[in-house]
Amino acid sequence: MGETVITVRNLTNRFGKTTVHQNLDLDVRRGEVLGVVGASGSGKSVLLRSIVGLQKPSTGTITVLGTEVLTDPPTETEANTGDPDGVQNRWGVMFQDGALFSSLTVRENVEAPVREKLAIDAATRAALADLRIAMVGLPATAGDLYPSELSGGMRKRAGLARALALDPQILFLDEPTAGLDPISASEFDNLILSLQKALGLTVFLVTHDLDTLHATCDRIAVLAQKKVLVTGTMAEMMKVDDPWVRSYFHGPRAHAAQPQGAQ
Helix, strand or coil: CCCEEEEEEEEEEEECCEEEEEEEEEEEECCCEEEEEECCCCCHHHHHHHHCCCCCCCEEEEEECCEECCCCCCHHHHHHHCCCCCHHHHEEEECHHHCCCCCCCHHHHHHHHHHHHCCCCHHHHHHHHHHHHHHCCCCHHHHHCCHHHCCHHHHHHHHHHHHCCCCCCEEEEECCCCCCCHHHHHHHHHHHHHHHHHHCCEEEEECCCHHHHHHHCCEEEEEECCEEEEEECHHHHCCCCCHHHHHHHHCHHHHHHCCCCCC
C-alpha cells in the first residue's frame, strides 16, 4: 500500500437543509489513479471542490500532502515553506469542459497560474506554456487560438495543459471525457494515463464513464448514502453486494465497457 497523499475524515457538506455528505472518509494513495463515481447528486464534484478549497465543508478535516487545507490561515504550510499557498501550487485542477477564460488565448490561459504564482519573465512563461500545450497533444498553432475557436476535445486538452502549468504532484479531473465522442474519449484516457506514468502524478478523477474507469483507474471510490460506500479495484467492485453498485458495474453499459476476456 502506497503513501497516503490525500486524507478526508468526517467530511460533512450541507446546502441549506440538504446534506450531500455525512461523515465521509477517503484516502488517496501516491501515484494512483482514483476514479470517483456515484449517482447524480451524490456529491462527486462537491467532494473535489472541497479538497481543493472551493467549497468549505460544514465539518471535517482534509489533509493534502501533509497539510491541513481547511486550516485558516494554513500555519503549517507557512512554517514549512514560507508560502501560505504552497500546497495549492502542488496540485492542478481541470474542470468540466476545460473552464477556460474566454477572453484569453490558449497560451494565455496556460500562463495564468504561472503568472499568478511564479515571478518569471514573460518569455520563459510563454515557453513553459508552449511546452504544456505540446505535452497534451495540441498543435503549436493552438496557442494563439481562443477557446471559442477550439473543438470540445481541444478545449479539454487546453484545460489539462493549464492544470499542469505548475508541474503539480496531484491532478484533479472533473468529468474529463464528458461530451466527447468514443474515439476522442479513448484518446483522452490514453493521454491521462501516459502523463500520469511519465510525470508520476496522483490523479483524482471524477467520472461516470465506465470506459474511463476500465482504461485508467487503479482504484474506484463509490459515493452513495452520503459517504464513500466502498473503495477498491474494478475486480473488487464486481463483487460488491449493493443494489446501486451492482446495477452500475453489471448493467448493459458495464458489459459493453469491459475489455474483451474480462466478461
